[in-house]
Amino acid sequence: MKVVVTGGGTGGHIYPALSLIKEIKKEQPKAEILYIGTERGLESELVPRENIPFKTIHITGFRRKLSFENVKTVARFIQGVKKSKQMMKEFKPDVVIGTGGYVCGPVVYAAAKLGIPTVIHEQNSVPGLTNKFLSKYVNKIAICFEEAKKFFPEEKVVFTGNPRASEVKxxxxxxxxxxxxxxxxxxxxxxxxxxxxxxxxxxxxxxxxxxxxxxxxxxxxxxxxxxxxxxxxxxxxxxxxxxxxxxxxxxxxxxxxxxxxxxxxxxxxxxxxxxxxxxxxxxxxxxxxxxxxxxxxxxxxxxxxxxxxxxxxxxxxxxxxxxxxxxxxxxxxxxxxxxxxxxxxxxxxxxxxxxxxxxxxxx
Missing domain, CATH: 3.40.50.2000 (Glycogen Phosphorylase B;)
Structure with a gap:
């Protein structure tokens, strides 16, 4: 099994991803993992520390007010999608999962456009802009709160909970x-x-x-x-x-x-x-x-x-x-x-x- 995992910015997005990777490795020791994040996010510190292969793209989030920065973000998104597609073609994953944060946008979108099965994981009861956008393209949406269900296409939603919970077993x-x-x-x-x-x-x-x-x-x-x-x-x-x-x-x-x-x-x-x-x-x-x-x-x-x-x-x-x-x-x-x-x-x-x-x- 070959899996691309992406998620970044805060520990709330990264720790669930690391818990999932630990579970994958437990069940399939020979599974290959590629983590795609950003250079400046917390993931650039936490992921390499776990000896997980790590690559980066450059992306920022949209500002809620009209701003020229949003034009730059669109350009970065397009470049991020292009770079992500190149990584996918080289790595050839069986599935791609995004656990939240701006970086998920171009990575998961690129995978979906290449026909690679995709999943997003929403930790909160109210999803952010990135997961709302990606929900149109992914195969499945994993949620942790039943309250999040109403924000997504019902047929795609699966309640799984947060992988971080498994750390306390x-x-x-x-x-x-x-x-x-x-x-x-x-x-x-x-x-x-x-x-x-x-x-x-x-x-x-x-x-x-x-x-x-x-x-x-x-x-x-x-x-x-x-x-x-x-x-x-x-x-x-x-x-x-x-x-x-x-x-x-x-x-x-x-x-x-x-x-x-x-x-x-x-x-x-x-x-x-x-x-x-x-x-x-x-x-x-x-x-x-x-x-x-x-x-x-x-x-x-x-x-x-x-x-x-x-x-x-x-x-x-x-x-x-x-x-x-x-x-x-x-x-x-x-x-x-x-x-x-x-x-x-x-x-x-x-x-x-x-x-x-x-x-x-x-x-």
Whole structure:
């Protein structure tokens, strides 16, 4: 089996692609993979690190306002299609899959025009412009939220879930606890604002650190490297409570997620895939700065089923944060209900399901 994988820009597009590639290699060790991305995207760092053959094209996204840059983008798209076709003719893939980002546009379009079977994977509840455009040309569209179905041709849609969910199947809670120095048997809240952190979450937490020091649970706060030093200094003013652990970044996130009782986080697709696969109750504070406000809609897909508490950033305060945490951790019935609902949404075998879809459409 020969597969071209394309996707880039953010981890939310790249990590599902890497999880899928891992599944393909597990099932077919001799499978050949070619990853097509951009030189400037995060994929240029993450993909070669996994020893996956990597090639690039130059492409940018359309601006929503009239701009001469859009004329340049059209020219880059045409050139990208031409270069992608050359790569396809050399590599001769059986199937091409795009996992999101601008780079998918010319790559998947080129494959479709060459008659190569194509699939796109939409991680969010509301698709972006690229996948909406490609939906007219591809053979199948894999989705992670039922809410996304209405944006695509119904006959092409297949619910697979997010392959990233499969990363949490083989987790080690003890390793997760030990890596952070957590107290065994004590309820734990993980608060994380993404790899770059989130200032509003920082501010809410810091305003109530003194109150948290008196709580029976422990808190792990992942600040993001940008905010780490400032947060540590602020926490020092409250005598470094023993039940508050500050980290700039967590590398073994699946293990840590399996070791905690509650997460406070943004509502990116990768995060939601991981926590629902584990059945982890959540308090979601969606970023308001994303395309189509898709994080709020992602979060609503969980909160509407009772798997999460949704708090808009403008509603968030330290007092509200503690109130919500106390609500979940002090009520075993509430926690168990959220846990069960999250598991109902989760798709821990998503990577295998997406791989099966590729086999179905491949030539």
């Amino acid at each position: 083989d987790v080690n809670p003890k390793m997760g606890r030990d890596s952070l120095g957590l107290v065994d048997g004590k309820k734990t809240v993980l608060i994380v604002g993404g790899s770059r952190g989130a200032r509003p979450i920082n501010d809410a937490l810091l305003s109530v650190v003194g109150d948290i020091s008196k709580k029976p649970y422990q808190v792990v706060y992942v600040t993001g490297t940008v905010h780490y030093d400032a947060v540590v200094e602020k926490v020092k003013e409250h005598s470094n409570p023993s039940n508050v652990i500050i980290k700039p970044f967590i590398h073994n996130m699946p293990d840590v997620l399996s070791a905690v009782d509650l997460i406070v986080a943004r509502a990116g697709a990768t995060t939601l895939a991981e926590i629902t696969a584990l059945g982890l109750p959540s308090i979601l504070i969606p970023s308001p700065y994303v395309t189509n406000n898709h994080q709020e809609k992602n979060a609503h897909a969980l909160s509407s089923k009772g798997a999460a508490i949704l708090r808009l950033e403008k509603e968030m305060s330290g007092k509200q944060l503690i109130k919500d945490i106390d609500l979940v951790l002090s009520d075993e019935i509430k926690w168990e209900s959220m846990h069960k609902e999250a598991l109902q949404i989760g798709v821990p075998n998503a990577a295998a399901d997406l791989y099966d879809l590729l086999k179905t459409v491949s030539r």
